Amino acid sequence: MTTPEGPDFSLADVAREGLIERPGVEPATHDGTGRVDLAFTVHAKAEDGSALPPTQRGVRVPPGVTVFDAASWNGIAIDSTCGGHGTCHKCRIRVEGGEVPITRHDARTFTESQLTDGWRLGCLVHATRDLAVEVPPLTTRPKAATVGIGRQVILRPALQKRYVELAEATLSDQRTDLVRLTDAIDDLELTADLHVLRRLSTVLRESDFKVTAVVLDEALIDVEPGDTTAARYAIAFDLGTTTVVGTLLDVGTGTPLAVTSSLNKQQPFGGDVITRISATMMDKDALGRLQEAAGATLAELATRVCREGGVDPSQVYEVAVAGNATMTALALGIDPEPLGVAPFVMTAAQPPSVLASELGLSLHPRARAFFFPALGAYVGGDIVAGMLATGMDRDKRTRLFIDVGTNCEIVLSDGETILSTAAPAGPAFEGGAIRCGMRAADGAIEVIKVDPHALGDDPAVTLGVIGDVEPRGLCGSGLVDAVSELVRVGLLDDTGRLVTDEAAKEIAPGLADRLARIGEERVFVLHRPTPETEVAECVYLSQRDVRELQFAKAAISTGWTLLLEQLGLEHRDVQQVLLAGSFGSYLSPASAVRIGLVPKLPVLRIVAAGNVAGEGAKMALLSVRERAGALALLEEVSYVELSDRPDFNDTFVDQLAFGS
Template sequence: MRQPQAGAGTAQGAVIRAAGAAAELDDASGSVAETTPERVDLTYTPSGTTVRVPSGVNLFEAASWNGIAVDSTCGGHGTCRKCKIQVTEGERPPVLPQDERTFSPGQLEAGWRLGCLALARSSLTVDVPPLTTRPKASTVGVGRQVILRPSVQKRYVELEEPTLADQRPDLARLLDAIEDLEPTPELHALRRVGTALRAADYRVTAVVADDRLIDVEEGDTTGRSFGIAVDLGTTTVVATLMDLTTGTPVAVASMLNAQQPFGGDVISRISATMLDPQALPRLRVRAHETLAELAAEVCAEAGVEPREVYDVAIAGNATMVALLLGQDPEPLGVAPFILATHRWPLVPAGEVGLGEAVHPAAKAFLHPALGAYVGGDIVAGIQASGMDRDSRVRLMIDIGTNCEIVLSDGTQLVSTAAPAGPAFEGASIRCGMRAADGAIETVKLLAEWPEPADGDEPLPDPVQLGVIGDVEPRGLCGSGLVDAVAELSRVGLLDSSGRLLDAEAARAVAPALADRLASVGDAGERVFVLHRESPDLPAAESVYLSQRDVRELQFAKAAISTGWTLLLEEVGLEPREVQQVLLAGSFGSYLSPAAAVRIGLVPKLPTLRIVAAGNIAGEGAKMVLLSATERTGADALLEGVRYVELSDRSDFNDRFVDQLAFPST
């Protein structure tokens, strides 16, 4: 079987390993006998849910099958080490090497295991740390103004009642009264027209979407018209309810993509569909559930009825769109990385899971994709940022597991994708987590203690942390990771090769921080302790940055900087000539520009030239709701942007190695 080759990640799959009948070897005959597997009861806390599953199923899959959210980014293959659970009652599963590398001896003794590797051989009570399904996300971004002319138009008319002398059909009577539009009626409108006319004394509102008459409503409803713009992200999905009569947002909501149990990146999810024939329909259902929940939430918040939502726009990467529509994504994951199509037709809302959440005749516009790894979300971002109509030299970087980069020199647009890996999502980081309450998002280090004004005044903490939710730190999110590495480099505890100093060498460089350097695990991996709940807590049970974490970030930033370096060379420019860098997406919104420059993630420029662009994919989706012209503009970008394939370049590996080092302090 071919394995995905793009991006950073391992082949994943939602393979059911213990369902159905169990095969046992008959000792007397040597034959294989089919037997019904033993069943065990698993009680998950704090939800209190009890499920009955075949013996031998792992605790992660048993939870996922039954709608219990367990953190994971590798899809249940023991590589991300995020599915941490605690067996509190029953016979604890044996300790595996992966468990030993994840937990301290005290934690193992307390029943902590990796859920995807812990098999249920008997009835157990399992405690699952709460998974934040509403991570911190950017819901707005850089956008430009458009002329308000949505695809949905409403026309209120007052008609003469039919007579024996005027026996025109109801539809003809209505269409004759609409002078500026010539719509083609849809079945829903034909079913409604007669009833609506007579119930409202022939005073009705015609609802036209594009060139389709989709409904006839009683009375004057011209002031009520809405659409939903969706940023369909691999990690987070954001939905915005737009008032199409005023062009303003009225409600916004975001949540974790419910496909998360299948893996935290597109390669994991593509692999799942290749390894398990049932994975694609399951992934599609999860995507539909996510969109339906968000649509219901924004409508409820704004007091809008689903039937008043006539239009949907979706901006997502090529894999997310394929999974949403039930399209086999395998060609996207293996060379030569081929799309099914650049442009999808208008899709009935029911095909994207919104059949009950919006008007019955509503359709969804899907942003076109430039390539397998530069998808509709990037096209939407180009539109929102106006890169296609600006004379400045601008660089847009959408940082994630797969990093998309777009460069404009004022006359042409070039783009590429770089496999950054999961470091920025916290997936491959020892103490990494998503941007939720308890995540360290900013780090400031003091190399030396300042002289106190009063001799009795306590010394300040040399490690100053910004934590989401202002609660006890639980882990490190992407922006905190970049901050920590940048600060360690700034104070001299991290050399340009990315090596952490030992405690003895650190005392000469940053005495206030030397005692934060420690070793964990049997191999004695060097770590920098960011937070301890108590002074006597072992380093392994604290929140720390490890040497391996630094390497993960190095590989990610090297891939990204190689991408923008090669794009600049394509158009004959130097990094110093870039007039603006747009950091797109939720991660870019919270990333410190100074830290990004410090580690070499972006060109070495004045920080005022580096702008957090926010959720520009969502902004692009809003634009095509508000202006039918922008839909044509999105299609035009397919001809106006040149894609540069990095994996096809013979010098990519050498250039990548050149970018690994951190800039000298």
């Protein structure tokens, strides 16, 4: 199979490529731009089998994401045992609005009238347009859960509960209380800490020796009266520099019960890791205050997911935290200074297991916190979690994983060797250093389409705005779209310079009047509230903004270019590019290809991977094997330090141009 080379390939040529992502699935084509809205109506049953009132959830995702993944990433549980590969035929959903093709798996699974009613397998429905989706109640108590990018995880959580009924002691059976209990759970080599021993004899006798042992790995962390085996909860945290996401999980079923997010309370200390590290270097007390802020963020999310999920926080026994090396260090109160200065050294790759209470969380008093290990100072636990969620260590395809952000982490696997590196992209993607830049919040332009040949009332510039409100600024994906569209129509040349007014009038007469100046600097106006609004009051893209983006994308493409070179690979060899992280997942694949942020590949090979750090954290909670896999990545992945490479600067200069 030949692969089209440039960004301007025909979508029809590569429609078949959808097969790479989902074996056996009819390809759902999309042009790699924009957003889709999914309106979920979720049905559920109470413990007694009676129906609960349905809940409504709205979800906004990049086009092409499957309904199953979109639901999963947002904590909406859909039956599945195959991991979203179209084989278990369990992930039944009903598409209420919008037309969705019938796959051969759907035809085998549903009756004619069900198909007419809109029933489909959720893992096969690619959301290429807005849909209303009805999710039936869970029918199975699963032995496995689907998380991450189609990862099917056999449930074997570190957290186990065992209900036992013990014989009471006699003079001829004076076994200690602990031995009496552990003899009854003889498939585990349990160890008990002091806090359990302090209560053990009382709990056993007050509950007539009928108790539930709460076990984390092989540590007996509590003994609860009676049978509490149904209550097995844990929280997965994606501890981002900007945004922190918490997911409450029932680890017995793999079901997410609630998901919520908030800004990291460390924000007042600086928007990125370097400013926060600097804060600790300036002020002796800053580390303590940053640690408290991280703890307070996690604690608030824990409280919220427990309330939303209707779970007693004291029945949450474990948390997993995926964060970059600096966020991890700060949350644990480890001095981050060496992370911020060459030679960029971590204190330890694998943080020790700590009590959740040491982080400031009020969960079960002996609940533990697992922190993901890091590969390097700038390829942290969030990336290790993301590699787990995307199966970077298992998939035999050649895949490139890019987490776009201020610090951009890049992982390349050819199915044998796995390389990782970090690229200092700077704040452009988060709206920093961009004149009209802002975070991806209400009023941010996130999608831009430009039509230089628009006629009559058709708009020459179409904006997608978060919250569908008056545009206030430009977020990262909007910035990438803007630059990409201006390159596409020729208003930006390959070197990143806005063309002259004369050239603009020739190339795109309908857009030329949007080129303006603020002082000496040329700008392209994206949104002018009223015809009278001064240019400086508009939302615009400046020449300097374009330069910022050029530097950012060059840093990133230098990273994967050098990794590709190291494995002797060409762009076309990459079978899948995973765009991860809160920004990467919302990037328009077509624009990313066009500006050279990712290799020149068909857009269907560019996959929005969602919050893979959070997904990896869930996997670590659901499976000790997956957790061991995360630790094994420390050995399996080679970290490439770019700042040490003699060819870095040459490659970087090569990558600055958009034509490269």
